[in-house]
Amino acid sequence: MKRVLPPLFVAAIALGLWHAAVVLTGTKIFPSPLAVAKGLRQLPHLASYIGDSLFRVGAGYLAAVILGVPIGLALGWWAPLARAANPLIQMLRPISPLAWMPLAVIWFGVSNLAPIFLIFLASFFPVVVATMNGVRNVPPVYIQAGRNFGLSTPALMTRVIVPAVLPRILVGLRISFGVAWLVLVAAEMIAVDSGLGYLIIDARNAGKRYDLVVGGMLLIGMIGLLLDTLIRLTERLQFVRWAFND
Amino acid sequence: MKVLFRNIGMTFGNVRVLDDINLSVSEGEFVCLLGPSGCGKSTLLNIVGGFLQQTEGEVTIDGEHVTEPDPRRIFVFQERGVFPWLTVEENIGFGLFRMAESEKRARIAHYVQMVGLRGFEQSYPRELSGGMKQRLEVARALAVDPDVLYLDEPFGALDSITRLQMRRELLRIWQAEKKTILFVTHDIEESVQLADRVVVLSARPGKVRRIVDIDIPHPRDLSDPRYIALRDEIFGEIGLAHQI
Numbered sequence: 001m002k003r004v005l006p007p008l009f010v011a012a013i014a015l016g017l018w019h020a021a022v023v024l025t026g027t028k029i030f031p032s033p034l035a036v037a038k039g040l041r042q043l044p045h046l047a048s049y050i051g052d053s054l055f056r057v058g059a060g061y062l063a064a065v066i067l068g069v070p071i072g073l074a075l076g077w078w079a080p081l082a083r084a085a086n087p088l089i090q091m092l093r094p095i096s097p098l099a100w101m102p103l104a105v106i107w108f109g110v111s112n113l114a115p116i117f118l119i120f121l122a123s124f125f126p127v128v129v130a131t132m133n134g135v136r137n138v139p140p141v142y143i144q145a146g147r148n149f150g151l152s153t154p155a156l157m158t159r160v161i162v163p164a165v166l167p168r169i170l171v172g173l174r175i176s177f178g179v180a181w182l183v184l185v186a187a188e189m190i191a192v193d194s195g196l197g198y199l200i201i202d203a204r205n206a207g208k209r210y211d212l213v214v215g216g217m218l219l220i221g222m223i224g225l226l227l228d229t230l231i232r233l234t235e236r237l238q239f240v241r242w243a244f245n246d
Numbered sequence: 247m248k249v250l251f252r253n254i255g256m257t258f259g260n261v262r263v264l265d266d267i268n269l270s271v272s273e274g275e276f277v278c279l280l281g282p283s284g285c286g287k288s289t290l291l292n293i294v295g296g297f298l299q300q301t302e303g304e305v306t307i308d309g310e311h312v313t314e315p316d317p318r319r320i321f322v323f324q325e326r327g328v329f330p331w332l333t334v335e336e337n338i339g340f341g342l343f344r345m346a347e348s349e350k351r352a353r354i355a356h357y358v359q360m361v362g363l364r365g366f367e368q369s370y371p372r373e374l375s376g377g378m379k380q381r382l383e384v385a386r387a388l389a390v391d392p393d394v395l396y397l398d399e400p401f402g403a404l405d406s407i408t409r410l411q412m413r414r415e416l417l418r419i420w421q422a423e424k425k426t427i428l429f430v431t432h433d434i435e436e437s438v439q440l441a442d443r444v445v446v447l448s449a450r451p452g453k454v455r456r457i458v459d460i461d462i463p464h465p466r467d468l469s470d471p472r473y474i475a476l477r478d479e480i481f482g483e484i485g486l487a488h489q490i
Contacts, residue, residue: 141327144297149341149390150317159340163331242330242372 031211039211053195060119068127076135097122115187122183123176130172134165167243248273255302262451278437281447319394320387341390357385377408
């Protein structure tokens with residue numbers, strides 16, 4: 001209770017200030033919290049929009065994890081490979097996924113694949129880099145001990161390296177999920193006609209429904225918070241708990 | 247001779263770390279490598295452990311050249327070497343992956359008992375004290391039944407009371423298991439309490455200054471005049487008067 005009440009209190013104050021500001025300024029454009037809630041309630045396909053967004057982020061992110069973790073492990077383990085590949089990774093990494101939008105449309109056309117591709121790009125590099133740095137920072141005594149007990153390289157990977165980097169990978173996965181969710185709006189600006197990102201663009205274009213714009217923003221924020229909390233729960237799992245101070 | 251160092255030299259870049267080390271260790275002997283920080287004693291242990299390649303000379307164990315780590319010779323680090331993601335039991339069983347399950351169970355139980363960790367089988371290292379973690383690491387090493395143990399300042403991070411207890415434990419285990427032990431330390435008292443022979447190394451580049459036989463039977467009385475004489479002899483050898 002003590003951990004839930006203060007944040008709720010702050011949120012309530014923010015809502016109150018927002019409402020007061022709208023009333024006091026008499027704005028016709030910016031909606032009050034009540035108007036946002038009303039607008040969202042009247043929206044017919046809100047649930048399917050949320051579902052579509054979750055599907056796209058989930059698919060793009062999952063692909064990034066499935067490809068990124070093994071690549072990160074390999075780059076972290078074989079220093080020559082990392083030296084060869086790192087400049088390319090560091091060059092591609094700062095390019096905003098938004099810059100890929102025109103190419104995504106050409107390659108994937110009008111389909112779910114275009115936004116999934118953008119979300120994949122956004123989360124792939126953080127996953128690779130976090131995993132790679134994790135492997136590099138495995139304390140040498142663990143590797144030495146593993147070798148001393150006669151482990152082959154594959155066994156050393158599965159019995160020492162992976163368990164030792166798992167906590168860092170989990171932190172990296174959480175951060176990259178944040179990035180994936182962040183680019184959702186941009187990713188759904190193209191090629192699709194559903195989802196929370198689309199809701200925001202469409203509400204503005206079709207009739208300047210700012211109540212829905214703000215509603216979409218708040219939904220993205222709240223679902224993001226919920227998912228982050230869920231991912232954080234994995235830090236309590238027995239096989240990684242050693243690395244996190246309770 | 248169990249372990250034989252012949253003319254070992256080691257140079258990192260242009261830093262000369264070890265110079266012309268000659269030493270032979272017989273089976274079942276407890277030898278301390280003693281020297282000031284940075285004298286290359288840990289480097290020497292890493293060479294005989296197969297983790298570093300010397301630049302000159304050769305090391306043989308039972309007549310075989312040492313080229314890589316080998317499960318017949320286990321290295322014990324300070325307690326930071328235990329795997330934090332494994333329980334006490336899983337740590338002790340770590341090196342027993344070629345063993346049948348029932349035999350493995352028995353072996354683990356035996357060493358849990360030997361190092362006094364009964365009741366902590368399912369605990370994780372974070373739930374153990376420093377001394378318990380150190381005993382766990384020794385148990386993990388002993389479980390694969392090596393003939394040599396290398397200990398690199400194993401008790402350096404422990405408080406002085408725990409350290410004394412750990413020395414007694416180690417001597418008890420050494421007498422029960424009859425392993426050859428190479429023990430690196432910078433603690434003169436520790437070396438005289440534990441070893442059959444103390445190899446005194448000079449400051450960098452490390453050379454063998456002297457080898458002192460500790461001819462006192464175990465258990466050693468720390469107020470025995472012979473103990474004090476040997477200790478002071480080594481203090482003198484290193485160039486320190488035993489007073490503050």
